[in-house]
Amino acid sequence: MMSKTWQKPLLAVLLALAIIFPMFAANDYYIYVMSLAYIMAIAAVGLNLILGYTGQLNLAHAGFMAIGAYTVGILTVDYGVPYWVAFVIAGLLSAVIGFFAGLLSLRLKGHFFSIFTLCVGFMIYLIIEKWDTLTHGTVGIIDIPAPTGIGPIRFDNTWSQYYLVLFFLVVSLWLMSRIVHSLLGRAFIAIRNGEDLAETLGINLMRTKVLAFVLSTFYAGMAGALYAGFVRFIGPAMALESHTFDMIAFILVGGIGTLFGPLLGAILLTWLTQSLQFLQDFRMIVFGPLLILLVMYFPQGLIGYWRERQARRAAASMQDRRLQRSVIGSQQEVGTNA
């Protein structure tokens, strides 16, 4: 559907740019900010699966990211579990909790689902904040160990952690690409387009939606686990819905329902926030109008806008070729269409 010939080279160039980025960064702080953007992108890619592809606005997404982060924090700091073991458990636990939360909340549709998940997210926040003995309460968890080295590779400095995060980002995007371009992805998209029609086509709504929900919470959990090992301090506020809204902003800016939209949005908005840091809270005065303009002129986000142009051009060229071919056979074609 898109011109695939130059898609692969473009991806290779982007990956190469990401790989050489630390060498050109002025200082370690830039590498740190970029790594953080990648982690947020992984979470946003997950949210995009349930929001952008399946059409269900889950406002508890930051809560599931917090579950992943706290799983790593609690297991490594209080129980001495090795980082990577905790990392795997974090992903699985988020997905398991996501399964039950999804089973319950996906009984509701549209706005009701969103409001319900808003409450689920807040419950996760409250549990983290109030359950001192397990989660350290409002104090948060400090001194979370950095990811332990694998073989000769160590993850104790910003550079190596950048590459670790980049690795997981690439894996996340690769897996998401598989999912959304498969028959399963088509089933998700069919649900977004119209639940009634999707059901008529024999798609089991509940099962398919729960699967999308679980996958998205798994992504959130993994992103949270990476976050814990990278920032090495976590507090209950990370479960708040304002972080979900940050991720929604990434998705809207980059392109809802596109593979790379969440990543582009995460990078752009993270750097924009950084460069407006000197304005402190007044940066929202710049931020707000920018977002409004974007939604007005690029409602599909930047990549969505670009994709639509591509698709239209491809369709037009197909049509041209067909017209040229059918000049002679036009009578025949009219005959079969009538």
Next chain:
Amino acid sequence: MLEIQGLTKRFGGLTAVRDVTTTFEKNRINAIIGPNGAGKTTFFNLVSGYHKPTTGRIIFDGQDVTGLRPDQVATLGVARTFQSTTLFDKATVLDNLIVGHRLRTTSTFWDVVLNTRRLKEDEHRCRAKAEEVLDFVGLSSVAHHLAADISQEERKRVAFALALATDPKIVLLDEPAGGVNPEETLGLAELIRKMIRKGLTVCLIEHKMDMIMSLADKIVVLDHGEMIAEGTPAQIRSDQRVIEAYLGADYAAA
């Protein structure tokens, strides 16, 4: 093929469908007509599983399907179209159709992760099916157009194609010729006949009486949720109750 026994659906105090008993024969064109609000679409919703009947039974192909979910009913071979079809406008027509055959495939999430042969075969089969049904409804020429760019009549045909992609035994068409011009209506009627020649059974709701009278083998007339008549077009045309409730005196004279 499709047997309806004492079907009733109440929404609170409103009885949308009241004690309807009828049968739809295999490989025939069956039409449901009646004034607005007669319960025609509710009837379709009951048969395709969107509503659970208050009382009554629905037997499809000798199997009791009463109370099954829409996706289960679809898997058994009941396809339907809606008055308006929600397509993914930013994808091509062909892309929109591929998911239609998903219910006949078996690949799971793990096939997707591992990119197994089964998944590739399933995807190949779905694409082939999409091309086949698109050809059947005469839309091969717009396969690569964006769904946003096709005409209303082509949209109707795509809706047919989606229904056909599920490999159904019976197709329920809700106002297939709604919003298209008389010439295009003839084309759609011909397409419905083509579906019968292929061995399908059709059941349709329609307001265009000329189309119904020339097309249908059997007509069921609903009024205020009740079946007031059933029979051949000739019988329906001369039925006094139908004339009063729906057709009007003019049509009877014609």
